[in-house]
Amino acid sequence: MSPRVALLAGGVGGAKLADGLRRALPAGDLSVIANVGDDFELHGLTICPDHDTLLYTLAGLGDRERGWGLAGESWNALEQFATIGAPAWFRLGDRDLALHVHRTAQLRSGGRLTEVNQALQRSLGLHEAPILMASDQPVRTQLRTADGWMEFQPWFVGAQAKPEVSEVTFSGAADAHATPEVLAALAAAERIYIAPSNPLVSIAPILAIAEIRSAITAARARGVQVIGVSPIVAGAALKGPADRMLAAAGLPVSPAGVAAHLSGLMDALLVEAVDLTPALIAEAAPHVATLIPGSIVMRNDDDRLRLARELLAL
Amino acid sequence: MSPRVALLAGGVGGAKLADGLRRALPAGDLSVIANVGDDFELHGLTICPDHDTLLYTLAGLGDRERGWGLAGESWNALEQFATIGAPAWFRLGDRDLALHVHRTAQLRSGGRLTEVNQALQRSLGLHEAPILMASDQPVRTQLRTADGWMEFQPWFVGAQAKPEVSEVTFSGAADAHATPEVLAALAAAERIYIAPSNPLVSIAPILAIAEIRSAITAARARGVQVIGVSPIVAGAALKGPADRMLAAAGLPVSPAGVAAHLSGLMDALLVEAVDLTPALIAEAAPHVATLIPGSIVMRNDDDRLRLARELLAL
Numbered sequence: 001m002s003p004r005v006a007l008l009a010g011g012v013g014g015a016k017l018a019d020g021l022r023r024a025l026p027a028g029d030l031s032v033i034a035n036v037g038d039d040f041e042l043h044g045l046t047i048c049p050d051h052d053t054l055l056y057t058l059a060g061l062g063d064r065e066r067g068w069g070l071a072g073e074s075w076n077a078l079e080q081f082a083t084i085g086a087p088a089w090f091r092l093g094d095r096d097l098a099l100h101v102h103r104t105a106q107l108r109s110g111g112r113l114t115e116v117n118q119a120l121q122r123s124l125g126l127h128e129a130p131i132l133m134a135s136d137q138p139v140r141t142q143l144r145t146a147d148g149w150m151e152f153q154p155w156f157v158g159a160q161a162k163p164e165v166s167e168v169t170f171s172g173a174a175d176a177h178a179t180p181e182v183l184a185a186l187a188a189a190e191r192i193y194i195a196p197s198n199p200l201v202s203i204a205p206i207l208a209i210a211e212i213r214s215a216i217t218a219a220r221a222r223g224v225q226v227i228g229v230s231p232i233v234a235g236a237a238l239k240g241p242a243d244r245m246l247a248a249a250g251l252p253v254s255p256a257g258v259a260a261h262l263s264g265l266m267d268a269l270l271v272e273a274v275d276l277t278p279a280l281i282a283e284a285a286p287h288v289a290t291l292i293p294g295s296i297v298m299r300n301d302d303d304r305l306r307l308a309r310e311l312l313a314l
Numbered sequence: 315m316s317p318r319v320a321l322l323a324g325g326v327g328g329a330k331l332a333d334g335l336r337r338a339l340p341a342g343d344l345s346v347i348a349n350v351g352d353d354f355e356l357h358g359l360t361i362c363p364d365h366d367t368l369l370y371t372l373a374g375l376g377d378r379e380r381g382w383g384l385a386g387e388s389w390n391a392l393e394q395f396a397t398i399g400a401p402a403w404f405r406l407g408d409r410d411l412a413l414h415v416h417r418t419a420q421l422r423s424g425g426r427l428t429e430v431n432q433a434l435q436r437s438l439g440l441h442e443a444p445i446l447m448a449s450d451q452p453v454r455t456q457l458r459t460a461d462g463w464m465e466f467q468p469w470f471v472g473a474q475a476k477p478e479v480s481e482v483t484f485s486g487a488a489d490a491h492a493t494p495e496v497l498a499a500l501a502a503a504e505r506i507y508i509a510p511s512n513p514l515v516s517i518a519p520i521l522a523i524a525e526i527r528s529a530i531t532a533a534r535a536r537g538v539q540v541i542g543v544s545p546i547v548a549g550a551a552l553k554g555p556a557d558r559m560l561a562a563a564g565l566p567v568s569p570a571g572v573a574a575h576l577s578g579l580m581d582a583l584l585v586e587a588v589d590l591t592p593a594l595i596a597e598a599a600p601h602v603a604t605l606i607p608g609s610i611v612m613r614n615d616d617d618r619l620r621l622a623r624e625l626l627a628l
Contacts, residue, residue: 044419074390080412084437086419094408098394101415105358105400123398 010202
């Protein structure tokens with residue numbers, strides 16, 4: 001008997017684990033709580049990069065080689081954007097664009113972000129609509145750089161994550177509510193996982209919503225284990241700038257840094273076996289009670305399923 | 315020395331003549347006053363079908379065989395719209411979609427329709443930006459059918475122009491102003507042409523704007539000739555439902571019906587030579603002083619230029 005699971009997740013790494021868990025669990029037993037901190041507006045369209053990476057990955061439609069967007073995507077609208085002087089730094093494929101256009105139209109007609117995105121999930125074959133938005137209100141990750149404050153995507157994609165980040169805030173988080181769907185998922189969860197996503201900009205924005213943090217605390221109070229998977233292996237991020245961002249925050253570039261950033265939140269953190277040294281255990285001890293060695297790198301579908309089963313067996 | 319020209323135009327037929335006139339005239343001597351009655355919102359985007367047909371045709375980017383949209387267009391976003399349950403009855407190509415997305419973003423940022431569309435014209439190579447919107451305010455053609463009132467595109471494309479039309483109105487026309495650009499073009503015009511567009515739904519919405527009608531009257535008062543080109547040849551519309559609509563309005567399906575619908579507005583109407591019978595002349599006489607025989611069907615680029623020169627030589 002597997003536990004009902006809530007997974008806190010960002011984009012790529014989160015989507016891989018979500019895919020493994022979805023395949024390992026009975027239909028309906030997984031709720032993915034998606035980071036909304038990367039969401040932004042471009043061309044007047046509301047774009048939800050982490051939700052959409054989760055959506056495309058879970059629906060089996062994601063491009064494996066590129067690592068984002070749809071497989072078999074075309075780029076003719078993007079070319080036209082460049083021609084007519086519209087922003088073209090964020091690569092929207094033609095099918096992807098249609099999704100943003102429709103989502104934005106539904107939101108403007110009064111649709112709630114969670115419901116609009118769940119309808120998109122169902123339309124692409126995810127009938128149980130497992131991806132929940134952390135909030136229906138905007139919570140936007142803002143990064144302080146030498147050039148001033150930047151939104152996440154202009155920094156990550158537009159500036160190729162090059163400007164050093166000296167501070168991170170989540171604007172809107174103080175006023176944002178968790179959705180009823182997220183609160184229900186956390187109330188029903190028998191296990192809470194934290195995906196191997198960037199702790200500073202993928203997991204932290206979810207936890208910046210007070211109602212979510214409280215719901216996780218409440219779940220732990222009734223005995224639910226919160227188990228993370230380290231996004232740092234052998235001193236480097238599996239993907240993206242988590243390693244540089246940990247270093248810039250004055251934290252160790254190791255699972256201990258991850259534990260420190262999410263201090264007190266997790267009961268256990270799954271780390272790559274090679275990383276599990278006495279020094280790491282000592283360094284992580286103030287922040288997480290248990291470090292569990294495992295094989296956490298997901299190179300293919302089998303890895304995703306294997307890691308999911310490893311987590312469920314804990 | 316050719317005259318400075320203002321051309322009142324709808325989509326396809328208007329675009330062909332506009333293209334001929336643009337090639338026949340010195341740069342900057344042509345202003346096309348585009349029908350806005352077909353404009354509509356789909357997916358929350360502002361779509362200007364007649365402007366865009368004029369734009370694509372004048373820029374040499376239009377699809378000749380299909381007769382609308384861009385040559386070499388792809389349809390992947392449209393396929394995605396259908397998949398995710400978004401409206402797909404109006405065939406938006408991928409590049410075309412990008413243009414509507416950008417236009418809508420510019421309008422939402424406070425841009426004026428005429429300026430936004432002129433920027434699009436320049437970006438696609440029409441440096442003098444010759445296409446002027448009849449109004450920056452919405453003037454929407456509404457058609458009364460047995461199924462109730464319909465907007466133009468849902469009727470024309472969505473219902474394939476099948477429902478019989480018993481009444482046509484132009485909602486918003488009473489409150490709409492002509493743009494400064496249109497008023498300047500009409501004030502500077504030494505000749506005003508009316509394209510072989512549907513008189514009921516392409517030309518009439520332009521004339522429904524009182525300031526445009528007054529400016530044409532003022533031009534005629536200072537001696538400017540207003541010359542139309544018949545969209546009806548040998549008892550049938552060159553394209554579209556103008557013939558059926560004239561019949562439904564109780565008007566003859568002939569240049570006389572066109573003259574009657576635009577009664578008193580034109581000094582002359584160019585008709586296909588074969589149509590110029592004594593009966594036609596008698597029937598048209600109350601509505602237009604002169605019928606001029608010509609060769610008005612535009613099958614190719616040469617025809618467009620020939621007709622333009624024929625008009626300029628009058």
